[in-house]
Amino acid sequence: MNRKVVVAITGASGSIYGKMLLESLVKIKSHVSDVGVVMSQNAKDVWKFELGDESFTDYDVQFYDRNDFFAPFASGSAGYDTMIICPCSMGTLGRIAHGVSNDLTTRAADVMLKERRKLVLVARETPYNLIHLNNMTAITQAGGIICPASPSFYSKPDSMEALAKTVTDRVLSLVDLPSDGYQWGS
Helix, strand or coil, X not given: CCEEEEEEECCCCCHHHHXXXXXXXXXXXXXXXXXXXXXXXXXXXXXXXXXXXXXXHHCCCEXXXXXXXXXXXXXXXXXXXXXXXXXXXXXXXXXXXXXXXXXXXXXXXXXXXXCCCEEEEEECCCCCCHHHHHHHHHHHHCCCEECCCCCCCCCCCXXXXXXXXXXXXXXXXXXXXXXXXXXXXX
């Protein structure tokens, strides 16, 4: 089955997670028919600062402006079945938790929740305050999945990219997409 996936990249620190996710999605094109990407200006600025380049433009995916409410995944009828926000800022998470659809990222997340489709938020903050935790609870109760950007070490990653990929591989498994990542006991 070919999937339609929305990826949103917010201005939270952790651009490497967005990069590794896009790389993985491009590699599994036989399983994904459409990848739509939305990035805030802060996300682009943080990517440039953290990764030292603008390589987000290098991927064979469709980019949408954060204010493009005519993007297909702004409506449930377009059939996008999965949304991953990676990394996800606490501001974005809070707006989603409270139904504030003020840009394409939050509108698409609202669509995923109302249509009972897969929504994964890769939260990038530490420590959490009570407001963060309550917002995460609200999203979980609404059917979303909170996947903290907490890398695993049992695969003995040998680079920052390999370490970040332990998170994005976990995200792909949460949305039933294949990854070539390490699996415990395999």
